[in-house]
Amino acid sequence: MPPLMAGERPVWHRRAGAQRPEPPITAHPARREPPVRMPVEDRSWAPAGEAPFAAGVQQPLAAVTEFGSAEFDLFDQDIAPRDAADDAFDAMDYEPDEATARDAYRPVFATSRRAEAAVGKFEEDDIAGYERAAAAIARASDILKRPVAAMPSRRAEAAPVRTAVRRSDRRMEQGERRDPAPSRLAYRMDRLWLTPLFRRFMRYGVPVLTVALAAGIYLGDADRRAAIGASFASLRSQIENRPEFMVKLMSIDGASVPVANAVRAMVTEPLPTSSFRLDLEAMRAAIEQVDAVESATVKLKPGGVLAVDIRERKPAVLWRTEASLEMLDATGHRVATLKTRGARADLPVIAGVGAEERVPEALNILAAARPVLPRVRGLVRVGDRRWDLVLDRGQRLMLPETGAVEAVERVMALDTAEEMLARDLVTVDLRNPNRPTVRLGPQAVETMKTMAANVTKVAGQ
Amino acid sequence: MTGLYQAQRAMRNMRRAAIQRGVVAILDVGTSKIACLVLKFDGDVAAREDGLGSMAGQSQFRVIGAATTRSRGVRFGEIDAIPETERAIRTAVQAAQKMAQTRVDHVIACFAGARPRSYGLAGDITLPAGQVSEQDVGRVLAACDVPDFGESREVLHAHPVNFAIDHRTGMNDPRGHVGNRLAADMHLVTIDTPAVQNLLYCIKRCDLELAGLASSAYVSGISALVEDEQELGAASIDMGGGSTGISVFIKKHMIFTDAVRLGGDHVTADISKGFHVPMSVAERIKTYHGGVFATGMDDREMIEIGADCGDWDKDRRTVSRTELIGIIRPRVEEILEEARAMLDAAGFDQLPSQQIVLTGGASQLPGLDGLAARILGQNVRLGRPLRVQGLPQAATGPAFSSIVGLSLFAAHPQDEWWDFEIPAERYPARSLRRAVKWFRDNW
Numbered sequence: 008m009p010p011l012m013a014g015e016r017p018v019w020h021r022r023a024g025a026q027r028p029e030p031p032i033t034a035h036p037a038r039r040e041p042p043v044r045m046p047v048e049d050r051s052w053a054p055a056g057e058a059p060f061a062a063g064v065q066q067p068l069a070a071v072t073e074f075g076s077a078e079f080d081l082f083d084q085d086i087a088p089r090d091a092a093d094d095a096f097d098a099m100d101y102e103p104d105e106a107t108a109r110d111a112y113r114p115v116f117a118t119s120r121r122a123e124a125a126v127g128k129f130e131e132d133d134i135a136g137y138e139r140a141a142a143a144i145a146r147a148s149d150i151l152k153r154p155v156a157a158m159p160s161r162r163a164e165a166a167p168v169r170t171a172v173r174r175s176d177r178r179m180e181q182g183e184r185r186d187p188a189p190s191r192l193a194y195r196m197d198r199l200w201l202t203p204l205f206r207r208f209m210r211y212g213v214p215v216l217t218v219a220l221a222a223g224i225y226l227g228d229a230d231r232r233a234a235i236g237a238s239f240a241s242l243r244s245q246i247e248n249r250p251e252f253m254v255k256l257m258s259i260d261g262a263s264v265p266v267a268n269a270v271r272a273m274v275t276e277p278l279p280t281s282s283f284r285l286d287l288e289a290m291r292a293a294i295e296q297v298d299a300v301e302s303a304t305v306k307l308k309p310g311g312v313l314a315v316d317i318r319e320r321k322p323a324v325l326w327r328t329e330a331s332l333e334m335l336d337a338t339g340h341r342v343a344t345l346k347t348r349g350a351r352a353d354l355p356v357i358a359g360v361g362a363e364e365r366v367p368e369a370l371n372i373l374a375a376a377r378p379v380l381p382r383v384r385g386l387v388r389v390g391d392r393r394w395d396l397v398l399d400r401g402q403r404l405m406l407p408e409t410g411a412v413e414a415v416e417r418v419m420a421l422d423t424a425e426e427m428l429a430r431d432l433v434t435v436d437l438r439n440p441n442r443p444t445v446r447l448g449p450q451a452v453e454t455m456k457t458m459a460a461n462v463t464k465v466a467g468q
Numbered sequence: 469m470t471g472l473y474q475a476q477r478a479m480r481n482m483r484r485a486a487i488q489r490g491v492v493a494i495l496d497v498g499t500s501k502i503a504c505l506v507l508k509f510d511g512d513v514a515a516r517e518d519g520l521g522s523m524a525g526q527s528q529f530r531v532i533g534a535a536t537t538r539s540r541g542v543r544f545g546e547i548d549a550i551p552e553t554e555r556a557i558r559t560a561v562q563a564a565q566k567m568a569q570t571r572v573d574h575v576i577a578c579f580a581g582a583r584p585r586s587y588g589l590a591g592d593i594t595l596p597a598g599q600v601s602e603q604d605v606g607r608v609l610a611a612c613d614v615p616d617f618g619e620s621r622e623v624l625h626a627h628p629v630n631f632a633i634d635h636r637t638g639m640n641d642p643r644g645h646v647g648n649r650l651a652a653d654m655h656l657v658t659i660d661t662p663a664v665q666n667l668l669y670c671i672k673r674c675d676l677e678l679a680g681l682a683s684s685a686y687v688s689g690i691s692a693l694v695e696d697e698q699e700l701g702a703a704s705i706d707m708g709g710g711s712t713g714i715s716v717f718i719k720k721h722m723i724f725t726d727a728v729r730l731g732g733d734h735v736t737a738d739i740s741k742g743f744h745v746p747m748s749v750a751e752r753i754k755t756y757h758g759g760v761f762a763t764g765m766d767d768r769e770m771i772e773i774g775a776d777c778g779d780w781d782k783d784r785r786t787v788s789r790t791e792l793i794g795i796i797r798p799r800v801e802e803i804l805e806e807a808r809a810m811l812d813a814a815g816f817d818q819l820p821s822q823q824i825v826l827t828g829g830a831s832q833l834p835g836l837d838g839l840a841a842r843i844l845g846q847n848v849r850l851g852r853p854l855r856v857q858g859l860p861q862a863a864t865g866p867a868f869s870s871i872v873g874l875s876l877f878a879a880h881p882q883d884e885w886w887d888f889e890i891p892a893e894r895y896p897a898r899s900l901r902r903a904v905k906w907f908r909d910n911w
Contacts, residue, residue, distance in 0.1 A: 187537065188555030189562050191673075197562055198675065201571035 247281040255279040255311040262317040266299045270315060273297070282307055290315075298341045324366055324373075325351060327358040327385070339366030359388030372396065372406065375415040379428060393438070402428060405436045414440065476623075476886040482679040483878065486574035491532075492679060493561060493572040494878060496871040497553070497579045497667060499542045499733055500709025500829060503863070503871045504560035506533030506568035507878065529879050531858035533568025535560045544729045545581025545684065545711035547666040554670040561674060575671055576680035576878045578687050578870055580711040582663030584624065586724045586814075587615050592632075592651035600633065600642045600650055606888035608652040617658045624664075624683055625657040626885035629721045640719075654885065655723050657683055682877050684870045685713025685725045691873030692827040692851030692866070693717055701819030704851065705807050705840075706870060707830035709733045712803050713870075714810050716819070721882070724814040728806040732830030735799045742795045743773050743787060753792060760800055760835045762793040800833065804843040811844070825851035829867030 189197065199205055226232055246252075255278060259267045273293050276285060287305045294303040294315065304316040322334035322342045334342040334351065341363075345351060357369050369386050372394055376383055379398060387395040394411055396404040406414050414437040421427040427435075431448035447455065486492040487509045494505040507529040537559040541552025565572060591612030595604060609628055631639040633647035642650060664681065671678050689704035701718040710731045716724040735758075740750035757771050766789035775783050816822060824844050826836060831850055841848045852864065853872035863871070881887075 186555065188559040191558070194558045194562055195675065198565065198571050201565055201569065203570070 247283040252282045253279045253311050254282050254285060254307065254313050257313040257315065259315045259317060262300070262315075262319060266297065266317065266319060269297055270294050270300070270303075270317065274313075278313070279311070282311075285313065299343055301336070322351065322354060323370060325354045325356045326363045326366075327356050332356075333363075335363055335366050337367065337370060339363050355383060356385035357388065358385060359391070361391035362386070362388035365394075368411070369394065371412050372415055375412045376419065378419050379422065382428070398428065402432060403434050405434060405438050407438050407440060410440060417443075473886050476884070479678060479680050480881075480886065482574060482677055483576065483881070486576075486679045487878075489574075491568070491570055491572050491574075492878060493564065493575040493676065494871055494874050495557065495560070495575050495577040495671075496684065496868075496874060497542060497545075497547070497557070497577060497670075498539055498684070498708055498829075498870075499545050499580070499711060499731060500539055501536045501867070502539045502542075502553075502556045502560045503536040503868060504534070504557075504564040505531050505859075505863075505871055505875060506564045506570070506572055507875055508532045508568070509879070529857070529875065531856060531860070531875070532570070533564035533566070534860050534863050535563030535567060536863070537563070539709070543581075543710055544731075545579055545708060545713075545727070546660075546663045547579075547670060550666055550670060553666075554673045557670055558674050561676065573675075573677055574679040575674075575676040576682070576874060577667060577671065577678060578682040578684045578874045578877075579663070579667060580684035580706070580708050580713050580727060580870070581729070582659035583729075584657050584659050584683055584685065584713075584725050584727055585617065585621075586726065587617065587656040587658065588629075588723070589614065589626075589654040589656050590651065591654070592649055595633075595648055595650050598646045600645050600647070602643060603889060604650055605631075605642065605652075608650045609654060609885045609888055612652060612654045614656070617656075620661040621658040622661045622664050623656055624659045624681060625655070625686060625722070627655045627721055627882060628885065629653045629655045629719075629723055638719075655721065657686070657722075657725055659683070680878060680881070682874055683713070683715075683725055684708070684874075685715040685727060686722050687873030687877050688713065688827055688853075688870035689715040689717055689722060689825075689873065690876050691853040692825050692869045693823075695720075697821070697823045697825065700821035700823070702821060702823035702825060703811055703816055704825045704827060705831075705844075707731060707803065707826060707828035708870075709829060712807060712828070712830070714807055716811070716814055716816055718819055724816075726810045726814070728803055728810065730799070730803045730806065731828075734803075735796050735830070735833075738795050738799050739792065742791075743785075745773050745775060749773060749775070754796065754833075757789055757792055758796055758833050759789065759793050760797045760833060760839045762790045762797075766790040766793060796833070797839070800836065800839060801843065803830075804840055808843055821847070823847045823849070825849055827851040827853070827866045827869040829865075831866050 200209075226235075257271065257274060257278060259270055262270060274290065285307075287307070291303050291305040294300055294305070294317065299319055301318045301320045303318070306314045306316070308314045320336040320340060320342045323337040324335050325345060325348065326333045326335050326341075332345045332348060334345055334354070335357075336342050348356070355369075355373050357363070357366070362369065365388065372386060373380070373383065376396060382398045382400075382402075384397045384399055387397055389395055389405075393408045394406045396406060396415065398404070404415065404418055418427070418435060418437065422429075431451035431454075432445050433448050434444075434446040436444040436446070483492070490509050492507050492509070494507060496503045508531075509529045537556050539553070540556050541547065541549030542556075547553045561572070561575070589612040591608055591610075593604065593608045593611050605628075608631075609626075630637065630653040631642040632651040632653075633639065633642055633645050634649055636645075636647075637651075639645070667681075668678060685704065685706050688706040689698075689702075692704050692706070693702050698717045698720045701716070703714060703716045706713040706715075708731045710729070710733050712728040712731050714724075714726050714728070715722050732754075736747060736750045736754055739745070739754055740747050743750065743753075745753070753771060753773060757769075759766070769789040770786040771789060771792060772784075772786050774785070777783060811817075811824075822845055824840065824847055826840055826848060827850070837848050837850050850866065851869065852866050853869035854876070855864065856872055856875055859868075859872065
């Protein structure tokens, strides 16, 4: 507000064209609303030309309802206009000594600060704010009413309180009740909040979106992603390398030395290592790839021991091929290569194309041929069809495709009864079970011829 | 008439949509209070073991939100200050929504004032085929000769009250009957258009859509009269704050309605003037100490009417209860006399049963039934609204009979003229021509 010259009238209204308001019409006392028990601003100092806003006098309704009318500016005037009396006061030569002034002002300033602090917090519709403000103003004005020694001027008395009074207080002072109606905006916001979809969106959608957005922004940077990955990896390796998780030893049970060496060579991970880095299932599968191993279990035992339990394959037959001599187990699976037949003289030999796939059958035949087992040289698979049981002295039992075991048993029975195989036979052909045939050795043929001649002679006599 | 027909039909559709959505607000714009209920429509009445829901399964709704607020800006049941009323409606609707924890978009409203006027209409048609079809009902209702009810009047209700075929009368539902001549009696209620427009404006400003409009006297009769009273003939006198509505029922139809533009607020104003006390104090005195019959005891019962002006003598005044009754009684008598005059004019004394039911906030004055019996006749009782499911205890008093009745009206509106199809020959030819033109332009 620019300072006014002496004698100049203040600008009463901010809005152009507005008239200086008439003094309010005081209602008939009998129709008056109950006066509000609230201290009112002391306007007794106001210039005489102005109508004071008396306590409890109700303003005409048009003046207090908020239709944005021009009259409302009337209540907006916090600062009273200056007039000649004020100028005269200012011109007065009065200088209180410092101590007096301080003592006199102290309570006023203190209370006015409190009042302002309280008022500063309130909002238009905040009733607690009203009450706080009213209480603070009441305290302030109570103190002001007290006689203060050497009160320097009435201006000091009134001014701080005046600044604390706001428009809403004025309205309350004039006996108007607070409007409980929500403003249109508040009403719309309230309705918006009560819309189920919006509510669900605000309650769940917005937090999720916010978090997702924040995470997206944070992880949008490649360096940051890499840093996070690196720190995660280092944390992981720290945990993995703790002594509790280290594997120091490997123990192999149930395996012969060469197999154990082979297995040991298969574990590529150098010990000691972390148990997190060992894939036991893959290790077990790899060990079971070794021909000599039938099954293996791989376990981690307390104390950092990698325990490998191996069941080896038991060689049951020798399989003679053109290139080598292999040991096979009872199922026909290869166990190992043998350099010399003499190394495992206890095992029977099989040979021929497809012999290794019929090992159980061969074993059955050999079991049936147990009585002549010392004489057995081996079994030969013929045409991947049937077996020949080869004995020493070049004897050969030609077995049928089906019922080989029964055929062998028949031969064994004949052998037991007639010592058939001890005779000079080259081949016993059992391929046709209905017509077993025997091929005699050369001497036996001669003997037969001789015997036949003798018989002829005898017959011819 | 067609415009009104369309408007009412649109409101009916809106009401159906609201009920389908499940939530509708009920608003009673009164002179002393504005009440709002939020109804939830859910068809789970059959869920009970005995197959009967509340109110014997007649209501499929539940009150989930209720709020009242002091009415400002309504006088004589009509909206006087629109912004004030709008704010009061907003207050009530917001509080009810808050209680219901849901948002409502459709509102069904009632109000007492706007000078309702009743008309009895009659019309008849010759039946083309033997049997009466629904179209015939629509035609006979359209054939009723509408009186000239003057400028700026709007039809609020148009109930078909009675049907007659040839010489048989007193039918509720003529469909399927056989005859040559179908006649209908219709009860028409008109009100001032500006009052409706103001209410529409207020409701529109509250972002709500109007799904129905009813006369307060009519709906309070629905809720305050029991079934046999409605059947045999009764009058409901809804004594509100600024207006006293009268509705006469027989055979479950309202046949007459009118309003006295006097109410409880006038009693309060009399007390205020008589004792020189503020309106709020007068209202309190009336509520706590009011009455209409003075006894000797009342001479000694002194009432502190205290004021707060700071003048000790004025603030310490007392009056005897007799003095108070002396102020209240003439005004109440005046209201009842006016009501009596209206009932006489309506021919209420011709009805088989002449039950009178007093309801509304102002009917809570002690001794009112005795006074009413002297003026209106012996068959007077005080009426409270029906109990509906979920209604808060605070809203079960007679002051809430119109809003409860409006809830029932929202759930089961009586057939009105616009519920029947408009007969085809009444469609304006111009619209048909426009349709043809549109077809030709676009195809």
